[in-house]
Structures are given as C-alpha cells and as structure tokens.
Amino acid sequence: MNRQYTLLMADSQEERKKWVIALNELKALLKKSRLADRSAFSVKEVFDVASLPSIRLAQCATVIDRTKMVIGFADVGLYCVELDRETLVAVGGEKENKGRFVEKVEYSASEQLLLVMVGPPKDRHVRLIPSAALDGRDLKWIKVAETKGCHLMAMGAGSIAGTASVGPSGNVHYIAVAIKKSVIVYQIDRSEKRHRKWKQGAVVSLHLGEHKQGKMLQKDALVNMEDQSLQFLSQSNYEAQLMVEVAGESIEPSSREYLLVFDKLGLYVDAQGRRSRSQELMFPSSPRPGGFAHLSPHLCVYSENEIDVFNVMSAEWIQTINLRNAIPLTVDGLLSLCLVNDAPFVVMLCDVLSDEDLLYIPPSSSNTSGSIGKRNKGRRKFSVRIPGKDDSRPGDRRSNLPISGPSDFMHIVHMGPGSVHELQSMIDLQPQSHGQSAGDRVRGLIPIMRSTSSSSNNPVKQLGGSKQDIEQLHRGRPLSTTSKSSEGELGA
Numbered sequence: 001m002n003r004q005y006t007l008l009m010a011d012s013q014e015e016r017k018k019w020v021i022a023l024n025e026l027k028a029l030l031k032k033s034r035l036a037d038r039s040a041f042s043v044k045e046v047f048d049v050a051s052l053p054s055i056r057l058a059q060c061a062t063v064i065d066r067t068k069m070v071i072g073f074a075d076v077g078l079y080c081v082e083l084d085r086e087t088l089v090a091v092g093g094e095k096e097n098k099g100r101f102v103e104k105v106e107y108s109a110s111e112q113l114l115l116v117m118v119g120p121p122k123d124r125h126v127r128l129i130p131s132a133a134l135d136g137r138d139l140k141w142i143k144v145a146e147t148k149g150c151h152l153m154a155m156g157a158g159s160i161a162g163t164a165s166v167g168p169s170g171n172v173h174y175i176a177v178a179i180k181k182s183v184i185v186y187q188i189d190r191s192e193k194r195h196r197k198w199k200q201g202a203v204v205s206l207h208l209g210e211h212k213q214g215k216m217l218q219k220d221a222l223v224n225m226e227d228q229s230l231q232f233l234s235q236s237n238y239e240a241q242l243m244v245e246v247a248g249e250s251i252e253p254s255s256r257e258y259l260l261v262f263d264k265l266g267l268y269v270d271a272q273g274r275r276s277r278s279q280e281l282m283f284p285s286s287p288r289p290g291g292f293a294h295l296s297p298h299l300c301v302y303s304e305n306e307i308d309v310f311n312v313m314s315a316e317w318i319q320t321i322n323l324r325n326a327i328p329l330t331v332d333g334l335l336s337l338c339l340v341n342d343a344p345f346v347v348m349l350c351d352v353l354s355d356e357d358l359l360y361i362p363p364s365s366s367n368t369s370g371s372i373g374k375r376n377k378g379r380r381k382f383s384v385r386i387p388g389k390d391d392s393r394p395g396d397r398r399s400n401l402p403i404s405g406p407s408d409f410m411h412i413v414h415m416g417p418g419s420v421h422e423l424q425s426m427i428d429l430q431p432q433s434h435g436q437s438a439g440d441r442v443r444g445l446i447p448i449m450r451s452t453s454s455s456s457n458n459p460v461k462q463l464g465g466s467k468q469d470i471e472q473l474h475r476g477r478p479l480s481t482t483s484k485s486s487e488g489e490l491g492a
Contacts, residue, residue: 006305038318040298040309041349044361046335048345051380052081052088055344058337061329062107062114064134066360070114071329072102078116079384080134083360087385092129093138094386106155106331107131111173111188115155116141126153126177128194136387142193144175144186152178174198222258224273239263241292244299244312259312261292261299268315279315284308291326293333295349300333302326307336323347334358 010016049055060072067084070091077097080089090097091114103124104117114129118141126147133139157171173188175195187198222243223233232238242261246268256271259281266281283301291302298318299310307326309319326338329346336347350357362380 039352040311040319041321042352043321043323044348044350044357046083046346046348046359046361047380047382048340049343052346052382054079054088055337055346058329058344058346059101059103060105061335061346062105063330063334063358064107064131066358068134069335069359070105070107070134072105072116074101075099078102078105078114078129080136081382082385084362085385086362086380086382088382089134089136089385089387091136092133092141093136095138096133096141104153106153108155108173108188110157111194113155113188113194115153115175117150117153123148124150126150126175128175130194136385142195144177144195146184146197147177147179150177150179222260222269222271222273224269227274229275230267230269230273233262237264241287241290242294242299244294246312259299263287266299266310277315281310281315281317284317284320288327291328293328293331295332295334300328300349302328302333302336321349 008019010019047055054073054076055071057073057076058071059074061069063069064080067082069081069083070078071081072078077100078091079097080091081087082089100118101120102116102118106115107113108115112131114131114133116127116129117124118127119125126144128142128144130139130142133141154176156174156176158174175186175188177184177186182200182202184200185198186195188195223230225231225234239262240260241263244259244261246257246259247255257276258269258271259266260269261281265283267275268277268279270276281299283303285301285303285306285308288302288304293300293302294312297312299312301308301310305322305324307321307323308317309321310316311318323336323338324340326336326347329335329337334349336349338345338347348357348359348361
C-alpha cells in the first residue's frame, strides 16, 4: 500500500542526527538478519469516502456472504451493501432506519437473524432483525425486552438443550446481553418474537467471544487468585477486553487453554484459571478503546498509527500494519475503518495463505494493496436503492430486448405515397448503364408492408401495368427497408 509516514520532532539538530543514525543502523541490522516474512494479512480497499460518503458515520459491520455486508451508522441506521451491484438498501425499510444509531451488529447464518445494539447510551437496547429485511422490505425490528441500558452483547450456539427448536447445526442458539452488573441470556426459538428469556443472574454463564461461534460454560472463574502470579490483576487499572480459546473442543475440558486479553497485556491460563505459560503478550503501542479483534488464529491490536498482529498459538508478534486511526468494524476485525491521507477508508484484512477472500471485491475498483489512497478514474459509486422503484435494471424489461429483422414478407398491395402510374412509368424505363433492371429499381422504391385488408382481391389490377411485369416483381424476393441485398447493399 502507499507509504505511511510518521513525523518525529527533535529539540535540536544534534538530537535529530542521533535519531537518523539510530534508525539507519536499525534498518541495516534488519536487512543483515534476513528474517523470514511471516506476514499474516494483506490489505485491500473495500470502498472509500468518494464511493460511499456515509462511511464517515460507520460504527460497525458484519459480513452476510461474499457479495453482501451490513453496515451500522450513527443517526442513519442499518444498510445492506451489495458489492456486486454497488447499491445500498435500508434494512427493514427507510422508515424503520430513520434516525437510528446502530452501535453493534452480529449475524447468525444458521438462524437467519441479525442482532443489533441501537440507541444512544442512555436508551441503548437490543433488537433482532430477520434476514428477510435485507432486501429493503418494510419489516419491524424485534425489540428484546429488558435490555435497556445494555453495554455488551453476544450471540452463539450452545450445547445445552432447551424446549425451543434446535438450529440446523444441531445446537441451540443464545443471545447474551450485559446490563450493568448482570447478564441476561435469551434462547432463540421459532416464535413470533424469535426469542425467549432463559436465565438471568450476576454471572450466569460465560460466553466465549469467537467469530460466528460460541458456547455456554458453567460459572467458573478464569482468573484464579490463588495463583500468586495473577495477583496484580486485582488492581483496578487492568480492564478485561477479550478472551480467546486457544485449544479446540476436541481436547478434554480440563486441559483447555485460554488467552485473556487486557488493555495492557495478554496472558494464558488453563481451565482452572491458573497461569499456563510464563510468556505474556506485550503490546508495542497503547491500544485504542475497543481496539481488539480475534481473526483466528491471530489477535489484532489496534493503536493510533498501526495494527499489531499476534499469533495466538505461538504468542509471537508477527506483523505490523501501518494504518492510521484504524478501528475494527466487524467482531473479528475482517473489516476496519481507517484514515489514508486524512480520508476515511474501509479496508479488508486478507489472509495471505487463503486462495479466496471472504469478500468479493469487483476488479474494476482500485482495491489492491498498492493502490489504496490513489484517486484513479473510474472509481465505483454506491447509490441507495429503493425497493419497488429502482428494481428494474438495464435489459430487464422486454421493451429493451432486441427485435429480429423482418423475413418472409409478401407484397400484397401498395399502400405508400405516390401514384401507381408513376411507378408504372418507372417500370417502362430502359435499363441504365450499370446494368440494373427497371424492375429492380421499382422493387427498391416500393415500400414493402404486410396488409390485412380484404379489399385487395386482385392486387395486379390495383398496381396497374402489365401482368408480366407484376409477376416479375413477385418472383424476386422483396427487400424491406432494413434488410440487405445479396450484394451487401441496404435497400432504400
């Protein structure tokens, strides 16, 4: 991508020279060491402020499929972005979106539901939206009761069977909403409201914040204060941000390992809450509030001038992506909002080892990592589509279909302008020097039309002239005004 610059201010010329010398020596050592490139992601542009001006107000996003995503805006609502058609559709209709402040959004493909957190901080609550609303039809957003004043939400599948119907994957799906110091868990069902209250308590359960996946665990503390090495976490200046399950479900529950991410560091614990590794994740720059995302198997930490990428399995810092003021839009950090040359951009982190990107970006746009920020001609421009009004596209209507040329026409009667006697005079003319017969000249002048009139019982009599000449006209195939002669010339 374009070069990113960081300006350093020195107090004097001597200090400036020291910094320049130190940075040059560091660069030389880096080249000399010949370290292998372990980059995990490349960056692709999805759209910029020129193609989608409303991204200045973007707060969150989620991916529906390879060509479709949903973006939540401040005071604008929730819109479905169709990348292949370059259109935006108001989810649930314009009236339902008017003035909505959408702070967070998640999508469950198995339940065909969107989970959104809407409203200003004092009136923040959670709503459910059926996926049928993605096409812009007028559908009410389902309000989840008792969620006013919430500050966190999550959605995932659990293994605890309930009375509600089980999803296609064989698991029961849940919604967890945190309100002050309590957590309410709702079970997704097939009722009209699509949910029912399941449990509530101070700490009912623990939801593992994994992308498109989750499970319900019993009330167990993952920070065991009996471990002396974790005593420092009891201080108030460590704020929990994220938890990642390092080991998969195939391992016994007692031997599973978790990465606990705080605002200043990350550490590994076992299922009993004791430290499992002496190694910790130390962040090179101060993370931004909410600047943590887990795109398996990597942890992305967002700071003011960069995104630092860590391998969760090996606990190594493997990459730094120079994106200024970047914030994650999706839960997993796949989509991010950043500034390039002081202009907002939405970019995608693409796995360098993957054969196919999770989002399809049309090749017409300048979306390669080497072109981000460049103002090329022919950029895409997204427009708002209103269902019922803008559904027709070029070529959709039958009136726009091509019409085949005329064929097998029979000359029945002359209905064009001019006198029949004048045409008879043309027939009697001698052939010209170029060899064209009089009959051919007349055939080119007579308009050929299909007649349904029953008054022309004797067309020879109406045309006038000798019967031989008229029969000569009928033997040759008449030329329409749009057909081509055998010599390739258009009939006049």
